[in-house]
Amino acid sequence: MSQESRDDITRLLHDWAGGDQAALARLVEAVYPELRRIAARQFRGERPGHTLQPTALINEAYLRLARQHPGKEWQDRTHFFAVAARVVRAVLVDHARARQAVKRGSGDASVELTLVNASVAPTPVDVLDLDTALQALEAMDPDQVRIVELRYFAGLSIDETAEAIGTSPSSVMRGWLTAKTYIRRHLDGDIARL
């Protein structure tokens, strides 16, 4: 990681801890190239067909970041789950795009992140469509997007999600039901008309 991106990450981490929610997205963007390098390095040493657990990948990436940018911001559950859930979303979207590119014959199969393993369930929802729906929801209610990420991409319960974002379980429940129903409509092509 270059010195420049290292300074960037420290600054973003600071902004985020200071309450700038948009800094989270930029933080994950800044972190993601490093994550891909870690994945590629781990794949190189493996036998063909060997798969990498995304959980292990995320842990590895997170630990590196926490060590490169020491600070108490990293050392709590709230920040871990917020970053990790967003990274899982990015990894799955990346994976789906790569798979699509390989199918079309234009992709480089070697960059594909392999996610086939027991800790990732086959998704009944198209990840790319889901991502589009989340981007649309982000403009109306970023908190509802955080809730979906924590629930769907990290597997947190309603209570755990409430703890992670510092709100009440009932408010998480309200946001969750609304957000997932909005996503459902988005996937069905029944998008907000206003």
Next chain:
Amino acid sequence: MNSEQWARVTALFHEACACPPAERERWLANHCSDPAIHGEVEAMLRAYETNPEFMEQPVAELPRDVESLLGVREIAVGQRIGAFDLVSELGRGGMGEVFAAVRADGHYDQQVALKLVRAGYATAGVVERFRAER
């Protein structure tokens, strides 16, 4: 739809969901006079009722033991792991640590190097390499 309108939809939708399904429509008519918001909440209720279990199964699970993952609760010299007391740290990496350890259950004297894999790293491949190293 802007943030304020969406906040209104969220509140109405959630309250309507709390009503028995047969009464939702009437409740909504009594509590919302804006036709645009009303239509939006109605569409939400229809979508929700087709499959309330939608997305309830997460696509990925992350480990909950964040403290050990982040090294807040480190394994340290002096601690006992199984039948062994950790004597000194020989090395550490992203996947875990290696300690010099001595047998402490009194059955016999034995010095070992104890390699510990961090939570979330015990994939089939790692476990296999572990067995091969032994």
